[in-house]
Amino acid sequence: MTVATIGIIGGGQLGRMLAMAAARLNFRTIVLEPQPDCPAAQVASVQITAGYDDPAALAELAASCDVVTYEFENVPVSAAAGLTRNVAVYPPPEALEAAQDRLVEKRFINDCGIPTARFHAVDSQADLEAALDDFGGQGVLKTRRLGYDGKGQKVFRSTADNRAGVYTELGGVPMILESFVAFDREISIIAARGTDGAIACYDPAENVHRNGILHTSTVPASITSATAADARKSAEKILATLGYVGVVGIEFFVLPDGSLIANEMAPRVHNSGHWTEAACVISQFEQHIRAVSGLPLGNVDRHSDCVMQNLIGDDILVLPEWLKRRDTLVHLYGKTESRPGRKMGHVTTLTAKSPVFP
Known part of the structure; x- marks a missing residue:
């Protein structure tokens, strides 16, 4: 070792x-x-x-x-x-720096040749007004730092939405306004790079969010093999550019023509990769440990199709029913207090593997 x-x-x-x-x-x-x-x-x-x-x-x-x-x-x-x-x-501090600020992250992803939603930096109420006018009154305003699971965000759907004082309401901190994207579905890919430069990518998962928090990840995603290949290429570009070591999660919007718009990246193991512990021999967690410790990367092939579902807040109350299922792996997080929006665990339900991508 x-x-x-x-x-x-x-x-x-x-x-x-x-x-x-x-x-x-x-x-x-x-x-x-x-x-x-x-x-x-x-x-x-x-x-x-x-x-x-x-x-x-x-x-x-x-x-x-x-x-x-x-x-x-x-x-x-x-x-x-x-x-x-x-x-x-590992991953290198440069990856942290790129991912911690949404504006820096978007610019980095674009520099890798990967498209994102349109965006504007927002550092004042005047900036917000100008950015919204440019996007026809629509967009998602986000704090550039520290927001996650839907926190630190406000959605504008039309010019009729109230803009007054919003910049102050969200803390008066540096923000970013992102344009809406007309997408068919959301996917993510979990990828890893070892200390030797080897890269391995898991199959993309199709994600559904509720209240800004991941609800389910389904594998395989309803995408073409070409779209899946594009997601892998994007992950490989990001990993190589950063000299990355470890596991990364990258989220995408899939457009009606099958092309991809990158949403964000997480320089760590990722909620949408939890399915790998049940449907693959080597989970994203073992893959990360292998990568950072200098061991060979493991096999990313899945042996089953699956749906991973987060247990959030009072979802934990139906745990006895999940435990009765013969096709489901239950993983709890050691938390004793259930609160709204708190991730208490997850379950992954397996089915027979179907052909890979239509």
Whole structure:
């Protein structure tokens, strides 16, 4: 084995599943997370209970690990970059920097030759007014940083929508207005790049969101083989440009003609890739551990079709019914309190594999 201990910044459910995958490959894991008894700490070897930018905690993490990774994209870039002076950090901090700011992300994706929705930077109410006028009164206003699962957003559907004071209502922080995209469906692709430059892509999943949160991911997606190939090519461009190591999730809109518009990327394992633990021999979590530790990437072929569904909030109340199903894998996140919008776990229902793409 080339690595004995893997550090994970962030102690949520993604960190938990990474720690579980690491343990299967005989790695120790150390989680850096300010919340005591976080989901990841329940299965990791050690938890360092401190802030993500705590200098002493970061020094302890670097001294204790052979490589450090992270489970969410809002890790302070300065903390990740500082760690690189003493320990390998994958994915590289450059990936964090590109993904943390939606404006920077859109420009980076465009620079890779991949189309996105039209967008305008919004730094004032006047900027918002001008951007909305350019888009015919329509668009999605988002904070450039920290928003996820529908948070920090406002949708404008017509010129009749109230614009007054919206910039202040959303915090008066740097924002981006994105144009609407007339798409048929949403898909995502999970891809990985190893330390040797090898790249492996899972089959794209078709995603359905409710209230801004992923509800289901279905594989195979209802797309052509050409569209799937375009998604893979886009992922390969992004991974190669960043010198990336690890797993990435990239979301796309599929237009009526089958072409793709990139929505966003996540430099980490991704909710829409949870299906891989049930329908593939090598899950996205093991793939990430393999990539960052220098092991060969694993097989991404799926042995079954499937539908992954998030258990959000009170969805957990129907857990007994899911447990009765013989075709469904249940994965819970170690959270004891159910709240609206909180991801408590997920279930993946398998069916016989159909031909790959129409």
